[in-house]
Amino acid sequence: MPSLQTALPPELANNAIRLYRECLRRAKYVGSRQHNTALVIDMVRQQFKRHMHETDPEKIQKLKDDAARGLINHMLHESEKMSGRKFSQSS
Numbered sequence: 001m002p003s004l005q006t007a008l009p010p011e012l013a014n015n016a017i018r019l020y021r022e023c024l025r026r027a028k029y030v031g032s033r034q035h036n037t038a039l040v041i042d043m044v045r046q047q048f049k050r051h052m053h054e055t056d057p058e059k060i061q062k063l064k065d066d067a068a069r070g071l072i073n074h075m076l077h078e079s080e081k082m083s084g085r086k087f088s089q090s091s
Contacts, residue, residue, distance in 0.1 A: 016064060019064060020044075020048050023044050023067055
């Protein structure tokens with residue numbers, strides 16, 4: 001299965017620290033709009049801390065793909081809100 005990270009810029013996709021920072025940045029944005037910033041940031045931090053000692057390269061790639069998927073979904077959601085048109089098809 002191809003990596004979802006190809007949809008992200010290479011500097012984010014290949015660097016877990018930058019991916020983490022981008023996830024936190026998005027969490028702050030989402031939290032500020034929903035008035036629960038601390039909760040959303042804490043959820044992101046918990047997910048990364050839970051797996052910080054993972055050594056299996058395949059599992060690490062899956063975790064990075066999951067984080068990338070979350071970022072991509074949020075970007076699509078924001079784009080849809082701004083443009084008023086739907087980019088994804090619901091089944």
